[in-house]
């Protein structure tokens with residue numbers, strides 16, 4: 083039986099750090115409000131000219147090193163992103179070129195903050211059905227480019243970054259199961275109204291930036307993370323007490339705490355990075371995973387649940403033995 087397993091992780095954050103105190107100088111907000119409502123203290127912002135593929139390549143290089151493979155070993159590159167470098171080609175193709183690779187398949191997945199879990203689902207099935215032996219899965223975002231910096235209700239929430247994993251074929255169980263869902267009826271609660279097909283009006287009034295009904299999204303996020311966790315544990319006959327780690331999407335500390343409470347996971351077994359990085363959408367889960375692997379919290383053989391929620395709405399999970 084062929085399974086897929088994470089053999090290396092990597093991540094990257096742009097150099098520039100913007101603290102809540104920095105934001106106090108440019109909009110009517112406060113460090114206290116942002117920390118109380120979200121848990122966020124700071125976020126990283128890409129430099130002018132630094133693109134999603136640049137962030138993705140740094141994270142990918144670390145993951146490739148950690149897995150001890152060569153770029154030429156990669157059979158498929160999947161990039162989860164909401165902020166591609168260009169409308170086309172796929173950012174995955176740009177990443178492929180920048181890594182010095184050619185020939186393998188490369189495409190993007192767009193499931194907003196759930197993108198990495200969706201990409202992992204595709205990559206795992208690709209390996210298990212014999213499509214390839216080594217897949218590079220990346221979540222990378224430059225959300226700062228689609229944030230309305232005049233809208234304090236959204237601007238304080240997001241950041242830029244990238245995380246990556248190398249997934250490889252193995253006969254030991256790694257990825258145990260993945261679960262993905264969406265419900266397009268709630269599109270307008272969280273979206274960027276403009277797009278290639280609808281036409282562009284690159285102005286604030288024209289809707290070229292993130293718009294969100296925060297309260298409604300908050301409630302949906304907590305419910306979806308709870309239901310996806312239950313579905314995943316029940317589907318695998320795993321009790322919540324068996325889990326070593328929960329790696330949730332990093333949108334808001336209050337959402338993470340509520341999801342952990344419902345799962346009866348003490349916060350000591352939940353990986354939290356939202357304070358340092360804010361919400362990096364598709365990058366948030368692989369970034370948090372890499373940080374916890376590198377600082378020694380997540381160890382080989384441990385049982386880890388990834389849980390995601392994002393615009394669409396989309397939500398999903400992966401249960402894996404690291």
Ligand code: UT7
Pocket residue numbers: 110111112115116119120195234235236238272294295296297298299300303331333334337361363391392393
């Ligand atoms: O990946 C999924 C993406 N999104 C999310 O997960 C976000 C989910 N939602 C949330 O995290 C929360 O709803 C927010 C953090 C966005 C907002 O927190 P809240 O507790 O729901 O606050 P609120 O929207 O009810 O706003 C409370 C007050 C309002 O003032 P009034 O009307 O009570 O006078 C806002 O205008 O806070 C005000 N406010 C701010 N004040 C200072 C909103 N944004 C800010 C701000 N600084 N940045």
